[in-house]
Amino acid sequence: MGRLARWRAFRRDMFASQPARLYHAKMAEMKAPFYRSFTVPDPALARQILDDHEAYPKSAFLADTLGPLLGRAVFVTNGAEWARARAVIDPAFSGGRVREMTPQIHAAGQVMLSGIWAGIVEVEAMTARATADVILRAVFSRTIDDARARAIFGTFQTYQRAQPLASPVDLLRLPKWIPRRRRGRRAARQLRLMVADLIADRDGTEDDLLSRLSGPKDSGTGAAFSAEELVDQAVMFLLAGHETSASGLSWALYCLALSPADQLRAAAEVASCAPTEFAKMPFLRDVWREALRLYPPVPMLPREASKAHSLRGRPVRPGDPVILSPWHSGRHERHWDRPHEFDPSRWSRTVPHHAWFPFSAGPRICPGAGFATAEGIIFLALILQNWRLDVVEGDVPRPVAHLTVRSESGIRIRFSRRKTRI
Numbered sequence: 001m002g003r004l005a006r007w008r009a010f011r012r013d014m015f016a017s018q019p020a021r022l023y024h025a026k027m028a029e030m031k032a033p034f035y036r037s038f039t040v041p042d043p044a045l046a047r048q049i050l051d052d053h054e055a056y057p058k059s060a061f062l063a064d065t066l067g068p069l070l071g072r073a074v075f076v077t078n079g080a081e082w083a084r085a086r087a088v089i090d091p092a093f094s095g096g097r098v099r100e101m102t103p104q105i106h107a108a109g110q111v112m113l114s115g116i117w118a119g120i121v122e123v124e125a126m127t128a129r130a131t132a133d134v135i136l137r138a139v140f141s142r143t144i145d146d147a148r149a150r151a152i153f154g155t156f157q158t159y160q161r162a163q164p165l166a167s168p169v170d171l172l173r174l175p176k177w178i179p180r181r182r183r184g185r186r187a188a189r190q191l192r193l194m195v196a197d198l199i200a201d202r203d204g205t206e207d208d209l210l211s212r213l214s215g216p217k218d219s220g221t222g223a224a225f226s227a228e229e230l231v232d233q234a235v236m237f238l239l240a241g242h243e244t245s246a247s248g249l250s251w252a253l254y255c256l257a258l259s260p261a262d263q264l265r266a267a268a269e270v271a272s273c274a275p276t277e278f279a280k281m282p283f284l285r286d287v288w289r290e291a292l293r294l295y296p297p298v299p300m301l302p303r304e305a306s307k308a309h310s311l312r313g314r315p316v317r318p319g320d321p322v323i324l325s326p327w328h329s330g331r332h333e334r335h336w337d338r339p340h341e342f343d344p345s346r347w348s349r350t351v352p353h354h355a356w357f358p359f360s361a362g363p364r365i366c367p368g369a370g371f372a373t374a375e376g377i378i379f380l381a382l383i384l385q386n387w388r389l390d391v392v393e394g395d396v397p398r399p400v401a402h403l404t405v406r407s408e409s410g411i412r413i414r415f416s417r418r419k420t421r422i
């Protein structure tokens, strides 16, 4: 593929331009006269880079692109500012906190179930609505049926259509003179105002993620988030915790539809469990892990070198983009047996755990990983207890990497009611 064709393909879909050698290489360098970047599919090297967040911080361009929406939220900051925010956020997800949030997940799952009818269901739309409901309940104690909460998600969708999370130009940190799409600023402003309003209307009796972020003090500095910071972090939770979970769930459902034997085994496991008892569903957890291995919702993690050094003998300059790829590491041919096949049973054998990092790794690992896993398992359990899933003949979804890994034109699955409990 020529350079121009590759660039066009990249703008359409980040995967389309990626060379096939990334499935077996340790590192690939991309060079142009004005530009160079490194993609690192080798799991050990990727982990090393993710561990060293000072040598490989998030790029200033990310903060620039998402600033109008996220302000100084933890997702875009670095150094002491980032560490202070994590010290407040991490305790909100630690210990038994995730378990305390399972009733909200279960309630949103019941609403999702009530909207399913036998026949062909487009699951990307279904899961987007259901995970939006979960995150609204968990963060704000609101539901998707609340008019203001629904308005937030409507505006959010407008924003996403106008301004992807990281445009290719930003991901690759191309020079400033390359035009960027800067639409979506109005939607971002509106969103922040609506979220600020929702926060202002709280009466202080709520027990949710937001109350945990505004209440307990950060042990290091003694300071919780200010009102402005709270808006930044709340908007970020909506962004980080909704699309990602919807993507993971949609692909997990498709994998189960494709694999009747695994589906039957998972359905048998969940038949006698309460759906919230996610710790009692080890096979379903493996289904979730395997789906995220094949379809990591965040396929690429962009970083930027902070100082001159060398990577595998190649010189790296400060500011060079270094991109980690959960997609390629999770399918790396030197590390995984039958890397492109869905086989949840592999998790009960020996697997290269270090090559699996859909939630990132190291100090910047996703703080919502435990929550998202509980959500994924509970939703899958609720669906499998009631429905059998089958692929629609000839309808094969093609994954494309936009904001998260999505299908080019939706994922359709045939739902038939399970007549008897297994």
Ligand code: HEM
Pocket (backbone or CB within 6 Å): 074, 075, 076, 086, 236, 237, 240, 241, 242, 244, 245, 248, 296, 297, 298, 300, 301, 302, 358, 359, 360, 363, 364, 365, 366, 367, 368, 369, 371, 372
């Ligand atoms: C399947 C669902 C999810 C996946 C695959 C996922 C994946 C990720 C990944 C890969 C990152 C790191 C991005 C990077 O370093 O460039 C991240 C960061 C983050 N995620 Fe998640 N996430 C999921 C769900 C959630 C949920 C439910 C929440 C909150 C309720 C959440 C909150 C965050 C936050 C706050 C960060 C920023 C952490 C930091 O920069 O230190 N995520 N997530």
